[in-house]
Amino acid sequence: MGRLLERFGRTRTAGAIAALVAIAGTSAFALVALGDDEPSSTPAAVTDSPTVANSVTPTGTATVAPEGPPTPIKHPGILDGMPMTDEEWEARKDLLPLAVMVDNAAGAYPQAGLNRADIVYEGFVEGGITRLMAVYW
Secondary structure, eight states: OHHHHHHHHHHHHHHHHHHHHHHHHHHHHHHHHTSOOSOOSSOOOOOOSOOHHHHOOOOOOOOOOOOOOOOOOSSBOTTTOOBOOHHHHHHHTTOOOEEEEEEOSGGGOSOSSGGGOSEEEEEEEETTEEEEEEEEO
């Protein structure tokens, strides 16, 4: 995890993890929703001996405490929405974002400073070549 944070920064790493979790959840939901509606033709084996699985009895229903409204962020970042402290906000509030185009060809590796960018976009240029646009604030 430390290498990912060092290479891509916390914003891109968090976004990638969130995307993977969303894909996994969607896939699991689709598998359940598209599952077989008819029961299996062979019944499951029944055992009479007590085991841990069939000797446990439910003790009650689980209750979930209702959540309140989300806590508003006092100073969200203008590009990525990440919360900022009062000191960070005071230091950066009057600055303009800066966008830098970086070559993404194999000969340009390693690119320095992408992990400190607030947002990094990858765009096609021509013939399958891509460039990175790092936006700093």
